Each structure stands twice: as structure tokens, then as C-alpha cells.
Amino acid sequence: MNDKKNLQSPISNPASPAAAAAGCATCPAHNAGNLLKLGVDMTDWDYVIALAGNPNTGKSTVFNALTGLRQHTGNWPGKTVTRAEGGYSYGDQRYKIVDLPGTYSLLSTSLDEEVARDFILFGQPDVTIIVVDATRLERNLNLALQVLEITDRAVICLNLIDEARRHGITVDDRRLARDLGVPVVPTAARQGEGLDALLQAVSEVATGQTICKPHRVKTESPAIQSALQTLTAQIQQAFPEVPNARWVALRLLDGDQRIADAIRSGELGDLKRQEPEAKQDLVIHLEPA
Amino acid sequence: MTTDNLTSNDILKTAESLRWQIGREFHDRLMEDIYTDAARLADRAVTRPDEKPRFDLDRAIDRIVTSRTWGFPMMILLFTLVFWLTITGANYPSQFLASILIDTMVPILHNLANAIGLPWWISGLLIDGMYLATAWVVSVMLPPMAIFFPLFTLLEDFGYLPRVAFNLDNIFHKSGAHGKQALSMMMGFGCNAAGVVATRVIDSPRERLIAIITNNFALCNGRWPTQILIATVFIGGLVPAYLAGIISALAVVGIAVLGVLLSFVVSWSLSRTVLRGEVSTFSLELPPYRPPQVLRTIYTSLIDRTIYVLWRAVMFALPAGAAIWLIANITIGGTSLAEYLINFLNPLGILIGLNGVILLAYVVAIPANEIVIPTVLMLTVLMTGVNGGAGAGVMFNAQSTSDYMSLFTAGGWTLLTAVNLMLFSLIHNPCSTTIYTIYKETGSKKWTAVAALLPLAMGFIITFFVAQIWRLFAG
Numbered sequence: 123m124n125d126k127k128n129l130q131s132p133i134s135n136p137a138s139p140a141a142a143a144a145g146c147a148t149c150p151a152h153n154a155g156n157l158l159k160l161g162v163d164m165t166d167w168d169y170v171i172a173l174a175g176n177p178n179t180g181k182s183t184v185f186n187a188l189t190g191l192r193q194h195t196g197n198w199p200g201k202t203v204t205r206a207e208g209g210y211s212y213g214d215q216r217y218k219i220v221d222l223p224g225t226y227s228l229l230s231t232s233l234d235e236e237v238a239r240d241f242i243l244f245g246q247p248d249v250t251i252i253v254v255d256a257t258r259l260e261r262n263l264n265l266a267l268q269v270l271e272i273t274d275r276a277v278i279c280l281n282l283i284d285e286a287r288r289h290g291i292t293v294d295d296r297r298l299a300r301d302l303g304v305p306v307v308p309t310a311a312r313q314g315e316g317l318d319a320l321l322q323a324v325s326e327v328a329t330g331q332t333i334c335k336p337h338r339v340k341t342e343s344p345a346i347q348s349a350l351q352t353l354t355a356q357i358q359q360a361f362p363e364v365p366n367a368r369w370v371a372l373r374l375l376d377g378d379q380r381i382a383d384a385i386r387s388g389e390l391g392d393l394k395r396q397e398p399e400a401k402q403d404l405v406i407h408l409e410p411a
Numbered sequence: 412m413t414t415d416n417l418t419s420n421d422i423l424k425t426a427e428s429l430r431w432q433i434g435r436e437f438h439d440r441l442m443e444d445i446y447t448d449a450a451r452l453a454d455r456a457v458t459r460p461d462e463k464p465r466f467d468l469d470r471a472i473d474r475i476v477t478s479r480t481w482g483f484p485m486m487i488l489l490f491t492l493v494f495w496l497t498i499t500g501a502n503y504p505s506q507f508l509a510s511i512l513i514d515t516m517v518p519i520l521h522n523l524a525n526a527i528g529l530p531w532w533i534s535g536l537l538i539d540g541m542y543l544a545t546a547w548v549v550s551v552m553l554p555p556m557a558i559f560f561p562l563f564t565l566l567e568d569f570g571y572l573p574r575v576a577f578n579l580d581n582i583f584h585k586s587g588a589h590g591k592q593a594l595s596m597m598m599g600f601g602c603n604a605a606g607v608v609a610t611r612v613i614d615s616p617r618e619r620l621i622a623i624i625t626n627n628f629a630l631c632n633g634r635w636p637t638q639i640l641i642a643t644v645f646i647g648g649l650v651p652a653y654l655a656g657i658i659s660a661l662a663v664v665g666i667a668v669l670g671v672l673l674s675f676v677v678s679w680s681l682s683r684t685v686l687r688g689e690v691s692t693f694s695l696e697l698p699p700y701r702p703p704q705v706l707r708t709i710y711t712s713l714i715d716r717t718i719y720v721l722w723r724a725v726m727f728a729l730p731a732g733a734a735i736w737l738i739a740n741i742t743i744g745g746t747s748l749a750e751y752l753i754n755f756l757n758p759l760g761i762l763i764g765l766n767g768v769i770l771l772a773y774v775v776a777i778p779a780n781e782i783v784i785p786t787v788l789m790l791t792v793l794m795t796g797v798n799g800g801a802g803a804g805v806m807f808n809a810q811s812t813s814d815y816m817s818l819f820t821a822g823g824w825t826l827l828t829a830v831n832l833m834l835f836s837l838i839h840n841p842c843s844t845t846i847y848t849i850y851k852e853t854g855s856k857k858w859t860a861v862a863a864l865l866p867l868a869m870g871f872i873i874t875f876f877v878a879q880i881w882r883l884f885a886g
Contacts, residue, residue: 268445291458302452345433356421375429377430
């Protein structure tokens with residue numbers, strides 16, 4: 123159908139589509155017209171995008187808006203327990219986007235957290251979009267910080283900004299972006315607001331135009347600091363291609379069995395591999411079509 | 412490879428010894444650091460309005476729907492309303508569809524078949540078997556589902572389901588199960604296979620098994636139409652017409668509530684016997700109420716659920732229709748195969764207040780609960796000889812409640828049969844898709860067998876006792 127219609131946000135498009143198109147034609151943030159929703163067509167993608175975030179922050183809504191799919195979204199936590207995949211094309215690039223289960227943390231052992239964690243680590247997405255709820259920023263940042271420990275190619279989607287406004291909450295997205303060291307894009311995905319800017323930020327991180335310097339959690343304890351250093355150095359030596367040795371060290375110190383197994387089996391060594399498996403899980407409760 | 416492994420082992424050894432040095436509070440320390448950082452960053456970025464304790468609509472609604480006193484009555488009221496709308500709203504469209512798909516189309520198709528000279532057994536198999544079964548599925552199931560699923564999805568999008576989970580959490584906890592089981596149960600009300608997958612949010616294997624085994628007690632898509640039809644015909648028929656809608660709605664709600672109660676009882680027994688263990692705690696987030704996007708929700712629930720379930724039903728109805736027509740028309744010594752089977756199952760059926768037709772229908776319907784009603788109707792017509800003018804195994808063209816009623820009465824049905832059918836529809840083995848999903852999720856043949864056979868055994872026992880007590884009092 124019409125690709126442009128759904129994604130032009132009310133803010134970027136105050137008067138008429140024609141006026142906006144004329145005024146903003148040169149601005150890359152308003153090239154939402156370049157978005158092509160590819161649905162489940164994910165052939166020959168250039169980049170893989172992961173969608174992470176707390177439960178019920180609107181990940182699936184963002185997913186649907188970008189892919190044109192209609193994965194059912196529900197107003198309750200835990201709606202997505204397996205990953206859903208779809209595709210879109212923006213500019214000249216084709217993207218595969220993976221909607222991960224919503225979790226509060228990546229540090230425990232339930233299956234949904236493992237699905238999310240494993241994909242960010244072993245699936246090595248080119249960009250991870252972290253969807254956070256603007257009305258509950260503090261709690262949502264707990265997860266965001268954990269994701270930023272794993273990957274340094276991330277974009278924060280500051281979603282539900284409309285709800286925040288309704289409650290009189292303002293979030294200083296520039297300051298947040300500076301503090302976190304990754305792009306922050308305010309959105310109201312249900313209304314399609316801000317999605318064009320999100321697409322732009324994602325493509326800039328994917329193509330390397332934006333270099334992220336993500337915030338890393340600092341620990342006060344000197345004992346932990348030195349332990350972390352020793353272990354990180356060893357991991358870097360053994361697996362030079364692993365981009366997040368510090369995080370692997372953190373997990374080992376925490377006694378994470380899955381990571382220990384990955385080291386033992388050498389799985390950690392070939393992290394370049396991307397495997398689009400586990401699709402049979404999707405059949406059950408996603409797109410019936 | 413060997414050098415790699417050596418290094419890996421070195422790393423693991425270093426990690427192990429370092430873990431001893433830094434002590435056990437590492438995990439808590441780490442969490443604390445993350446939380447402190449998150450709080451600081453959020454504090455810098457967020458400006459809140461001068462917080463006065465002003466009126467908060469969400470909290471006001473929550474105070475009612477999750478209140479100790481009003482929580483449960485509100486739940487019953489809301490679900491009754493949903494079913495009442497479904498039952499009253501579906502009546503007319505169902506008749507309309509039946510009159511077009513069956514009354515009008517069947518003679519046309521037969522004339523067509525005669526015109527091109529099809530042998531009787533081909534036209535019988537195609538029209539009286541496959542087409543009729545499908546037409547029946549569509550006219551019986553489409554209208555209620557087209558009303559029920561959008562309503563249910565609207566409740567879900569509004570944010571009501573987590574409140575239901577919140578209300579039920581305490582009871583699940585007392586049953587020795589995980590509170591998140593309430594969420595997977597809610598999914599089960601749509602589809603048990605999806606509900607079983609949804610138990611992945613439960614981290615303890617013990618509690619996850621309990622949730623998987625009891626998910627079948629959440630009445631699924633395929634079983635709602637059976638409940639709604641039988642309640643409309645039999646329970647609604649007991650009272651004056653102006654009360655019929657609300658009473659049948661209450662009966663359906665009653666069965667759904669019974670399912671919830673049974674899942675408590677079974678969870679409790681499992682956690683006291685074979686699946687003993689500690690109850691985990693968790694925090695359940697109550698999302699803010701969001702005004703549902705009505706049109707979009709109606710669209711997606713029609714596509715995702717209604718059409719999906721209907722499609723599944725049709726796919727299973729086609730071969731089932733053919734099978735039923737065949738067993739009804741293949742005779743051995745003058746008696747059809749279907750009659751043999753029904754007569755064989757009849758004693759058991761009568762014993763538990765059902766009949767052979769219903770039991771045979773449940774065997775046919777193992778792949779999909781959706782086709783129970785069409786199969787029951789088709790077989791009843793066959794057994795009673797009531798028919799719309801064609802040969803054996805042709806389904807009766809029922810259009811209104813009283814038509815169904817006269818058909819069922821001719822088949823020897825009583826109120827007990829109806830009540831026990833509603834019970835048995837709630838309490839029997841899950842459909843084959845769900846069983847397969849359970850096997851995939853648990854990876855254990857033993858637990859899959861338990862999940863499949865436990866409800867079946869319970870179904871036989873409960874309907875048996877209901878039948879005995881009923882006959883004792885009703886004479």
C-alpha cells in the first residue's frame with residue numbers, strides 16, 4: 123500500500139504533507155519516504171537489528187510499525203516470549219529486525235531472558251534498539267545499562283513520550299544521550315511519532331556514521347575492579363575477536379554457567395556467525411497467515 | 412583446538428579463583444551498581460511536575476478492579492457481559508449464514524452434481540460430507556468468534572488482564588504455583604498451545620511444569636463455541652426468552668470459572684505430591700490503562716484470532732466431514748461403520764451421562780476441538796434418522812435454537828447430557844497441537860503423557876459422578 127502514510131509523525135509534519143516535504147526534503151531525518159516495509163521478506167539483508175526492552179514498553183508496536191507486520195500487541199507484560207522477525211528497507215539498505223522478549227534484566231536464568239541475552243551476544247546484531255518507557259525511565263535504564271554492557275552499537279528508543287507528556291513528565295533526551303553515549307530518540311510508536319528519526323539514528327549507527335561510546339557501570343570495590351581487569355585481559359588474549367570481553371568477565375565472575383559453557387566449547391570464539399534458527403517457535407502464536 | 416581449550420580452561424580456573432576472592436556478594440554488588448547508575452542517570456534527565464497527590468485515574472480504577480471485595484465480582488461481571496454480548500449478538504448472523512450456506516447452497520450443489528452426472532458416492536462425499544461439515548463450522552463458529560475475540564482483545568489492550576492475574580496471584584501462590592501462571596492461563600483462554608509456550612516466563616522448572624499441565628483448564632478458542640451453543644440451546648431454553656441470553660452467558664462463565672478453580676486444585680495437588688518445592692516470588696507490573704485503538708484491535712483480532720481459528724477448524728472439518736460421511740455410508744452386514752462404533756461407545760457414554768455419539772465426536776476431534784459440534788450434529792442426524800431430505804450422514808439444516816433442540820431431543824439428549832458435555836468439553840485431553848507443544852517444551856514423554864491423560868481421567872470421573880448424583884435425584 124502506501125508506505126509514506128503511516129510513518130509521518132505529527133510533529134515533523136505540522137501543516138500538510140506537501141509543505142513538509144518541500145521544507146524538509148534536504149533533512150535526512152525526514153526521509154521516512156524511503157522506508158519500505160518488507161513484512162516477513164528478509165532476504166539479503168544488509169544489517170540485523172535487535173529490539174530489546176522491558177516488558178510492555180511497546181517493542182512489538184515499534185516492530186509492527188517498521189515491518190508492516192501485525193504481530194499482535196497486548197497491553198500486558200510477557201506478550202512476546204519467543205523472537206519474531208521481520209524486515210524493512212530504508213535508504214538503500216535492507217534490514218532484518220528481530221523482536222526480542224521483554225525482560226527486566228539479563229542477569230537471571232529464565233528462558234525469556236536467555237533468548238534476549240543470547241541473541242544480543244551470540245546473534246551479534248548490527249544495532250540493538252533499546253526501547254525504554256519514558257514514564258518509568260529509572261527502572262527501564264537498569265536493563266538499558268545491562269544491554270550497553272554487552273554491545274556498543276545501540277540506539278535508545280525513548281518510547282511512550284506521549285504518555286509522559288500527559289503526566290507532565292519531561293525527559294531531556296539530549297542529556298540522556300550524552301550520559302549514555304548512544305543516540306536517544308523520543309518516540310510515540312503507537313502514533314508513529316519519531317519513527318523517522320529512529321530509522322535515521324539506526325542507519326547511522328549501522329553504517330558507522332555514528333560511533334557510540336556507551337556508558338559502562340563503574341564499580342566502587344577495588345577487589346572487583348582488579349579481578350575484572352585480570353579476567354578481561356585473559357579473555358581478550360584468548361578470544362581477540364570478542365568485542366565485549368569485559369562483559370564476559372563480569373558474567374564469569376557472577377558464575378554464569380551458560381557463558382562458561384560457551385568458553386569451554388569455543389562458541390565464544392566464533393561470534394561472527396549469525397544463525398537465524400529457532401523459527402519453529404514462531405509458528406504457534408505469531409502470524410497465523 | 413587443544414591450545415584453545417587449554418586457554419579456555421585457564422580462563423575458567425582464573426574466574427573460579429577470583430570468585431573465591433571477591434566473595435559471594437558480587438551479584439548483589441553488581442545489581443546495586445547498576446541500580447545506582449540508573450537512578451542517577453534517570454534523575455538527571457527527568458523533570459517531573461510539582462508532584463501534588465492529584466487524582467490519578469489509573470489508581471482509582473485499580474482500587475476497584477483489584478480490590479479484595481470488588482475484584483472478583485467485577486471480573487465475573489465483565490466476563491458475563493462479554494459472553495452475553497456474544498450470545499445475543501451471534502444468534503441472528505448464525506441463522507443467516509446457515510440459511511445461505513446450507514439451505515440455499517446444498518440443493519444448488521446437488522443439482523449441479525446431478526447435471527454433470529457425478530456418481531452418488533462422489534457427490535455424497537464432497538457435498539454431504541466435506542462441504543456440509545465446513546458450512547456448519549462456519550455458520551456455528553464465525554459469528555460468536557467475530558464478536559467474542561475482538562471484545563476479549565479490547566479488554567486485553569485496555570490493560571485488564573494483568574489485573575486479573577493480580578487478583579488470582581494470591582490463590583496461585585497458595586496452590587504452590589507461580590503467580591505468573593495467571594498470565595500463561597490468560598494466554599490459554601485464547602489457545603492452549605500458545606499458553607504452554609507462554610509458560611517460558613516462569614523460571615523455576617517445577618512451577619513451569621505445573622503451569623503447563625494445568626493450562627488445559629483454561630477454556631480455549633476451539634471450545635468456546637461448544638460451550639456457547641450448548642448453553643444457548645439447553646440452559647437458555649430453561650428460562651423465559653428475555654432471560655435466556657443472560658442465563659446462558661452465566662452458564663458459560665460458570666464453566667470458565669470452574670476451569671480456573673480446577674487449575675488451582677490440580678496445581679495444589681501437584682505441588683503437594685509429585686512436584687513439591689518452594690514457591691518463587693516475583694514482581695508483577697500493572698501496566699497503565701491505555702485506551703485501546705478500537706478499530707485496529709478489531710481488525711487484528713479478526714485477522715489474528717477469528718480467521719486463524721476458523722481456518723484451522725475448516726482445515727480439520729474437511730477431512731473429518733469426509734471421514735464421517737464414509738463411516739456413515741460404509742456398511743457391514745446392513746449396519747454402518749458409524750453405528751458399530753457408536754453402539755460400542757454407547758455404554759461408556761451413558762455411564763458418564765453422555766452418549767456414544769459425543770464420545771466418537773471427541774475421538775474424531777482430537778486434532779481440533781473446533782469440530783466437536785459439527786461432528787456431534789452430523790452423527791446425531793445419522794443415528795436418529797432425522798434429516799434434511801438426503802441420505803445417511805447428511806447434516807440436518809438446523810437454523811434456530813428450537814431446531815437444534817428438537818434434533819438433540821430426538822438423539823435422546825437430556826439436560827444432563829448438555830451439562831456433562833459442557834463439563835467434558837472443559838475437562839478432557841488437550842488437542843494434538845497442544846500435546847505436541849507440551850512435548851516440545853518439556854522434552855519429556857512422561858510429563859506430556861501426564862498433561863494429556865490427567866485431564867481425560869478427571870473428565871471421566873467428574874462426569875461419572877455428576878451423572879450418578881443427577882440420576883439419583885432426578886430419578
